Amino acid sequence: MNDEIMTDLHGIKDAISEEFHFDMRALFEDIKRGEAELRATGVRLVPPPADPEKTTYTTLQRTRFARR
Numbered sequence: 001m002n003d004e005i006m007t008d009l010h011g012i013k014d015a016i017s018e019e020f021h022f023d024m025r026a027l028f029e030d031i032k033r034g035e036a037e038l039r040a041t042g043v044r045l046v047p048p049p050a051d052p053e054k055t056t057y058t059t060l061q062r063t064r065f066a067r068r
Helices: 004-019 024-040 057-064
Strands: none
Touching: none
């Protein structure tokens, strides 16, 4: 696939992977640390649905695009 956007996305993915030495646990911990910092500054994060398989598509859309 020679799509320019996909090439850029793969480059970004590879750069992030290298930054965390291909350790997904370290990447996840960094994301969680960032979320905690945002919450500490007063940013409200939308929680994921408890059981997305039982949630209708429109409900997920409302959750995803809810005003913050």
